[in-house]
Amino acid sequence: MDSTARRFEDNARTALDSPTLQAALAKLADGFPRRRREAAERLPEFEELRDAARAIKEHVLDHLDLYLETFERRVTENGGEVHWCRDAQEARETILDICRRVGARTVTKSKTMIGEEIAINDYLEENGIRPVETDLGEYIIQLRREPPSHIIAPAIHLSLGEVAETFRKSHTHLAPERALNEPDALLAEARAKLRPDFLTADVGITGANMLIAETGSNVLVTNEGNADLTHTLPRVHIVIASIEKIVPTLEDATTVLRVLARSATGQDVTVYTSFCSGPRRPGDPDGPDEYHVVLLDNGRARLLETEFRDILRCIRCGACLNHCPVYRAVGGHAYGWVYSGPMGAVLIPALLGTHEARHLPNASTLCGRCESVCPMRIPLPRMLRAWRERLHRERRTGWLARIGLAAWAFVAARPRLYRRLTAPLVRALGNLAGARRRFRVLPFLGGWTATRDFPAPEGETFMTLWAESDRGRTKP
Amino acid sequence: MPASPPPAPISPKVVLFVTCLVDLMRPSVGFAAVKLLEDAGCRVEVPSAQTCCGQPAWNSGDSADAATVARGLIAAFEPFDYVVAPSGSCAGMIRVHYPELFADDPDWAPRARALAAKTHELISFLVDVRGLTRVAARLAATAFYHDSCSGLRELGVKRQPRALLATVAGLELREGREAETCCGFGGLFCVKYPDVSTGIADVKTADIAATGADLVLGGDMGCLMNIAGRLRRQGSTAAVRHVAEVLADVTAVPPIAGT
Numbered sequence: 001m002d003s004t005a006r007r008f009e010d011n012a013r014t015a016l017d018s019p020t021l022q023a024a025l026a027k028l029a030d031g032f033p034r035r036r037r038e039a040a041e042r043l044p045e046f047e048e049l050r051d052a053a054r055a056i057k058e059h060v061l062d063h064l065d066l067y068l069e070t071f072e073r074r075v076t077e078n079g080g081e082v083h084w085c086r087d088a089q090e091a092r093e094t095i096l097d098i099c100r101r102v103g104a105r106t107v108t109k110s111k112t113m114i115g116e117e118i119a120i121n122d123y124l125e126e127n128g129i130r131p132v133e134t135d136l137g138e139y140i141i142q143l144r145r146e147p148p149s150h151i152i153a154p155a156i157h158l159s160l161g162e163v164a165e166t167f168r169k170s171h172t173h174l175a176p177e178r179a180l181n182e183p184d185a186l187l188a189e190a191r192a193k194l195r196p197d198f199l200t201a202d203v204g205i206t207g208a209n210m211l212i213a214e215t216g217s218n219v220l221v222t223n224e225g226n227a228d229l230t231h232t233l234p235r236v237h238i239v240i241a242s243i244e245k246i247v248p249t250l251e252d253a254t255t256v257l258r259v260l261a262r263s264a265t266g267q268d269v270t271v272y273t274s275f276c277s278g279p280r281r282p283g284d285p286d287g288p289d290e291y292h293v294v295l296l297d298n299g300r301a302r303l304l305e306t307e308f309r310d311i312l313r314c315i316r317c318g319a320c321l322n323h324c325p326v327y328r329a330v331g332g333h334a335y336g337w338v339y340s341g342p343m344g345a346v347l348i349p350a351l352l353g354t355h356e357a358r359h360l361p362n363a364s365t366l367c368g369r370c371e372s373v374c375p376m377r378i379p380l381p382r383m384l385r386a387w388r389e390r391l392h393r394e395r396r397t398g399w400l401a402r403i404g405l406a407a408w409a410f411v412a413a414r415p416r417l418y419r420r421l422t423a424p425l426v427r428a429l430g431n432l433a434g435a436r437r438r439f440r441v442l443p444f445l446g447g448w449t450a451t452r453d454f455p456a457p458e459g460e461t462f463m464t465l466w467a468e469s470d471r472g473r474t475k476p
Numbered sequence: 477m478p479a480s481p482p483p484a485p486i487s488p489k490v491v492l493f494v495t496c497l498v499d500l501m502r503p504s505v506g507f508a509a510v511k512l513l514e515d516a517g518c519r520v521e522v523p524s525a526q527t528c529c530g531q532p533a534w535n536s537g538d539s540a541d542a543a544t545v546a547r548g549l550i551a552a553f554e555p556f557d558y559v560v561a562p563s564g565s566c567a568g569m570i571r572v573h574y575p576e577l578f579a580d581d582p583d584w585a586p587r588a589r590a591l592a593a594k595t596h597e598l599i600s601f602l603v604d605v606r607g608l609t610r611v612a613a614r615l616a617a618t619a620f621y622h623d624s625c626s627g628l629r630e631l632g633v634k635r636q637p638r639a640l641l642a643t644v645a646g647l648e649l650r651e652g653r654e655a656e657t658c659c660g661f662g663g664l665f666c667v668k669y670p671d672v673s674t675g676i677a678d679v680k681t682a683d684i685a686a687t688g689a690d691l692v693l694g695g696d697m698g699c700l701m702n703i704a705g706r707l708r709r710q711g712s713t714a715a716v717r718h719v720a721e722v723l724a725d726v727t728a729v730p731p732i733a734g735t
Contacts, residue, residue: 009669016675029679325658329675363669365662365676366535367625382576388537397536405533409541412496412527413548419524426500437734438708447667451674452705455501455733462494462503466522471510 001119001147003352005336008359015330020159025331028156032322035266036373046262053259054377056252057313060244061304067213067246068295074216078278080291088118091296095120095205095238098292099129102236104202108194110220110227111135112207113151113316114240114296116338117351120205131205132197134226136190143170149332151339152264152318157331160186194226204230204288206276208241209315210256211293214249217277218293221260221270231276237288239276242296244312250275256315259375264317299351307386311346313376320370320380326363335360342370342380349387358396361387423461430459490518491553493561493570493595496528497697498718502732505697508724509562509598515724516606518558525552529561529569534577535663543577547584550574550591558605559595562720563696564627565663567597572630597627598720599695603636610643613725618648620689621719622680622703623655624696637695637719644722652683661702677706684714693719697732704733 004011015021040046060067072082085091091114099107107124109115109131121131121142133142137155141148143166148154155163164180167189179185206227208218218239220227231237247253261267280287303309321327321341332340337348337357345360361384370380391397411418433439433456441449448454490513498505506522513520530545549570553559561567574588602608621641627633641649660666660676667673680703684692692707692714694700704716715731 009671012669012672012675016671325660325676325679326672328657328679329660329672363665363672365625365658365660365665365673367658367662368629369625369656369658372629385535385537388535389539390537392537401536402538405536405538405541409530409533409538409544412530412545415525415527415548418527422500435734437730437732438705445667447670448705450670451709452677452702453708453733455701455704457501458503458729460503462499462506463522463524465503466506467524471522 001116001338003337003356005348005357005360008334008336008363011334011336012330015334021157021331024157024159025328029328036263036319039262039266049259050375050377053256053375056247056255057376060246061309061312067248068243070213071211071216071246075293078216080278082293082295085294085296087298091118091294092120092123094294096127098238099203102202104129106130106132106197106201107203107205108132108134108197108201108230109205110230111138112240113338114207114242116148134194134230136187136224139190140166150318150321151316198229198233201234203236203238204234205238205240206231208239208245210253211241211246212250212253213246215277217275219253220274223271225272228272228274232286235288236290238292238294240294243300260315260317263319263375303350308350308383310378311383313378314343315376317375319373323369323373325365325367346380346383354391354394354396358391419463423464426457426461427459430457488518488557490520490558490560491556492520492522493526493559495561495563495566498562501697504726504729505562505718505720508720508726511724512602512720513560516602516608523552529566531569532664534573539577546574546577550587553591560598560601562598564597564624564631564633565696567595568626568630570595597631597633599637600631600633603639611640611723613723614645615722615727616646617691618650618689619691619693620650620652620684620687622659622692622694622699624694624699625658627695628656633695640723650687650689652687654679654683659699659703661698666702677702681706681710690714692716693722695719700732708733
C-alpha cells in the first residue's frame with residue numbers, strides 16, 4: 001500500500017479532530033488493556049511464559065536459515081511448495097502466477113498483514129482477479145477501501161453506525177427497514193454475503209501467525225472461523241508469511257500461543273486455532289489440492305545484523321498499540337502505512353526507509369508501557385531511540401533542532417556560563433508572570449502555549465538561592 | 477528497580493541532583509528535597525558543577541552531546557555515597573541510560589556504571605534506602621498521584637510515594653483509572669508534536685477530573701508542568717505540586733501554574 005507516513009503530523013491532526021475516531025479509541029483503551037491484565041493475572045506463570053516465548057524467537061533468529069530450510073523441506077515432503085520472495089513485487093507476481101495457472105477468478109482471503117504489506121488486493125484486482133476479505137473487520141475496510149487501523153482489529157476506528165452505513169451502500173439488496181444496529185446483525189449480513197464467495201473461490205489466501213519448521217505447518221488464529229473456510233474450501237491454499245514467523249517445533253508454537261491471545265485480546269486462547277500442513281492427502285475429508293507458502297523477506301533479513309533485530313521477535317499481538325498513549329490519541333491510520341503503534345514506529349522505518357518514516361520514531365514519549373506489556377519483551381523504546389540516533393546521524397532532523405541541541409549542550413557542559421545565562425532569564429519570566437503564575441502566550445514556545453498555559457518559574461534559580469543561603473558555602 | 481545498595485552509612489553523604497527543571501522553574505522542590513533528606517539522616521551537598529543530565533540530547537538521538545553533558549555530571553557527583561534527584565526521569569537517565577551511553581567508551585563506562593549504581597529517585601531513596609515509613613506533614617486535600625513513566629517503569633517508583641502520602645495528615649489519595657498512562661509530556665516531544673501531546677494530556681486531565689481530586693501530585697517537574705498547563709487552559713482549579721513539597725510540608729508557595 002502507498003505510505004502517508006511522511007505526513008504523520010497532518011494525519012494526526014485529522015485523527016484528533018474526528019469525534020467518532022476518538023470515541024472508538026477511548027473504547028479500545030478501556031477494553032484491551034484491562035482484558036490483557038486480567039488474563040495475565042489469571043495465569044501465575046504468565047511472566048515465565050513471556051521469557052520462554054522470547055527465548056524461542058531469539059533462538060530462531062540465531063538460526064533462521066536452518067529453520068527456514070527445515071520448514072521448506074517439510075512442506076515439500078508434505079506435497080506443498082515454498083516460494084522465496086525477496087520483496088513485495090516478487091511476492092505479488094508469485095501469487096498472481098499461481099492464481100493465473102489455476103484460472104482463478106475469485107480469491108477468498110483471511111486476515112494477513114503481509115497481504116497488506118505487499119498490497120496484494122490491489123494487484124489482484126488490477127489483473128482481473130476478485131479478492132474477497134472474509135475476516136469481518138477486513139471485509140468492512142475492503143468495502144470502504146481503507147487500510148487497517150490496527151493489526152488485530154482492522155476496523156477498530158469505525159463506529160457501528162459507520163459500518164451499517166457502509167453495508168447499506170454496498171449491499172444494495174438490503175431493505176431499508178433491515179436492522180443493522182447490532183454487531184450480530186452486521187455479522188449475519190456479512191456471513192450471508194460471503195457464503196457464496198467461500199463456495200466459489202478458486203484460491204484461498206491466508207496469513208500465518210507462525211510457521212512450524214518441524215512439521216511444515218502454518219498456524220492460524222482467528223475468532224471467526226473464516227480462516228478455516230478460506231483454506232479448506234478452495235482448490236488452492238496460498239499462505240503468505242514473512243520469514244521471522246518461524247518457530248522450531250509444535251511445542252514451541254504452543255508456548256507462543258499461550259502468550260499471544262492473552263496479550264492481544266485477553267482471551268486464554270482464540271476461538272479457532274488451525275494448523276495447516278499441506279495439501280489434502282488421500283483419505284482426508286477435505287483440504288486443498290495445492291498448498292503454497294510465499295515466504296517474504298522484504299528487508300527483514302538485513303535487520304538481523306542491526307540494532308533493530310529484536311523487532312523480528314514480534315508476534316503481532318497488538319498489545320503495544322493497545323497500551324500506547326500516542327496510538328490511543330491518533331489511531332492507526334495516522335502512522336500512514338500497514339503497521340502502527342510502537343511496533344509500527346520501529347518496523348516502518350526499517351521497511352520504508354528513514355526518509356519516509358522519520359516522524360514515527362520521534363512521535364513517541366518513550367513512556368515504556370509498550371515494552372512492559374510486550375509478550376516477547378521487545379525493547380521498543382530503546383529501538384525508537386536507536387532510530388532517532390540514525391536520523392540524527394543521517395541529518396534528517398531539522399537544522400534548527402540540531403543547532404539548538406548543540407548550543408544547549410555547549411552551555412550545559414559549562415555550569416558557570418549556564419547559570420549566568422539562565423538566572424536572569426528565569427528572574428525576568430518570574431517577574432513578568434505576575435500573580436497568575438502562568439503565561440498564556442510565550443514567544444518561541446508556541447508549540448506549548450497553543451493548547452497549554454506555561455507555568456511561570458518562581459523567579460530565582462535553586463542554585464542562586466542555595467549560594468545565597470549559608471548552605472552554599474560548603475562547596476565541594 | 478532499586479538494586480541492593482552497599483551497606484548504608486549511618487549518615488551518608490548525599491549529593492542532591494537538583495535537575496534543570498527544579499533549578500530553573502521551582503527551587504522550592506529542591507529545598508523540600510534537602511529537608512526530606514536531612515530529616516532522613518543524610519548529609520546533603522549540592523555541588524555547583526551540575527546543570528542537566530543530558531536527556532534532551534539523548535532522547536533526540538544526539539548521544540555525542542548527551543555524553544558531553546553527562547561527563548561533567550559524573551565527575552561532579554562521583555565523590556558522594558549517593559546521588560538523589562527529585563525526578564524519576566533524570567534519575568532514570570543516570571541509572572539506566574548512562575551505562576548505555578558510555579557502553580563503548582572504556583574510560584567512562586566503569587565510571588558511568590558506578591554512578592548509576594548509587595543514583596536514586598528521591599522518594600524511592602527515602603523509602604527503600606533510608607527506610608522512611610512516615611512523614612510529619614499536614615495538608616487538607618484530595619489528591620491524585622500521577623505516576624511518571626520513567627520513575628514507574630525504569631525505577632519501580634509506585635508504592636513509595638503512596639506509602640508516605642498515606643501518612644500526611646488530612647490528605648486523601650484517590651486513584652485514577654489511568655494513573656500509569658503517560659501524560660504526554662515526553663520532553664521535547666511535547667513541543668515537537670504539540671497536537672498529539674495535548675491529545676494525550678486530555679486523557680490524563682479527564683482522568684484527574686473524574687476522581688474529583690483538588691490536588692495533583694507527581695515526582696517529575698516536566699509532567700507536572702504539562703498537566704498543570706493543560707488543566708489551567710481547560711479552566712480547572714485543581715492545584716498541581718511536586719510530591720516532595722507535600723511530604724516536606726512546605727506548601728506555602730503557590731502551586732505550579734498558580735490556581
